[in-house]
Amino acid sequence: MDPVSSAAQFSSAEPFSSAEPFSSAPWQTIPVVDLQDFLAEGSAQQHRFVKTVGQALEEIGFFAIVNHGIDRELIQSAYQAAQEFFALPPEIKLTYEDRSLKGQRGFTRFGQEHAKDHAAPDLKEFWHVGREIHLPNLHPTEVPAFQSTMQQLYDQLDHCAAQLLEACALYLGEPRPLLRDMIGDGDTILRVIHYPPIPAEADPASVRSAPHEDINLITLLCEATADGLEIQRRDGSWLAIAACPGQIIVDSGDMLQWLTNGRLRSTTHRVSNPANTQTARFSMPFFVHPRPEVDLTPLPNCVAATGGIAKFPPITAKAYLQQRLQEIGLAG
Structure with a gap:
């Protein structure tokens, strides 16, 4: 069976329900911070927030955030729109796959x-939304709410990401706007992912998302519809x-690791296959990228804090991204 058909075969699940779409686990295995603490200017809470975020990215590369300003009803509406799109027949979905865009917009x-x-392919299909100033977005006309819902979510996540990068800059001893200003008009991507039930003919080496590190500065992962995310100690x-209700998971990517000379680490993570292979999963990571011309040469004070020797050579965000897209099969 064709892989696209295999995915589509299992896409017509029950309509997305906001009643119990998330794990009910009240605990979390990584540090959890409250964004409202950061917004309390000059307070002990703000200082604690910055320290917790910075130490989490230094030590494990991940943390979770609550009271983040992302409308939970909007997240659920986005998942509903995603389910409607991915349930469409393969021949319709493929009309939104433009190989010239290197997987950076529309359907993959x-x-x-x-x-x-x-080498084994990941067991997923996805859709990308980005800024129009870099590449045109595609819009699935079969799901009328898709475009406006995803754009609203993109804007809210972008605002939150800017605040988190301010906290990272303060932790590093840099001017507060340094990292935030790098992402202004950056080629940040909202990826809407569908992990269908595992096809019987799937490569035995394939998993939903094989162990990897993110390419970008930071990633904000909207609360997924099921567990499965794992990080490597x-x-x-x-x-x-x-996948706790109300939490956004945040991790640092390779670009931030490069820029900080390894002080803030990019951690290997994966999405494992479920015990019940007939279950589906949706997630929406927001990959925060700098503008293409941004210089990722390690910051001098980060070099000083990590032994005095630059571990990475100068490179622009554009060159780094192109190299990585080739490595993961999205660019020739």
Whole structure:
């Protein structure tokens, strides 16, 4: 069976319900911060927020945030629109796949992407939304609410990301606007992912998302519809991250690791296959990118804080992104 058809075969699930779409686990395995603490200017709460975020990205590369300003009803509406799109027949979905856009806008078919250094394809299909100043967005006319819903979500996540990057800059001892200003008009991407039930003919080496590190500065992951995200500890073991109601999961990407000379680390993570292979999962990571011309040369004070020797050579965000897109199969 064709991989695209395999994915589509399982796309017509029950309509998305906001009643119980998330894990009910009240706990979390990574640090949790409250964005409202950061907005309390000059307070002890703000200082604690900055320290917690910075230490989390130094030590494990992940944290969770609550009271983040992202409308939860909007997140659920986005998942409803996503389910409606991915339930469409393959021949319709493929009309929104434009290979000239290198997977950076519109639809990417099931099994197209793979992790760096992992040849087996990931068991997912997805849709990308970005800024029009870089590439035109595609809009699925079959789902009228899709365009406006995803754009609203994009804007809210973008605002939150700017605040988090301010906190990161303060932790590093840099001017507060330094990292935030890098993402102004940056080529940030909202990825809407559908992980269908596992096809019987799937490559035995394939998983929903093979172990990888994110390319960008930071990623904001909207509360997924099911668990499955895991991060790799330094001893090589895997730690499950719960899909808790009201939480956004944040991690640092390779670009931030590069820029900080490894002080803030990019952590390997994956989405594991479920025990029940007939279940589907949706998630929406927001990959925060700088403008293409931004210089990712390690910051001098980060070099000083990490031994005095630059670990990475100068490179622009554009060149770095192109290199990584080739490595994961989205660009020739």
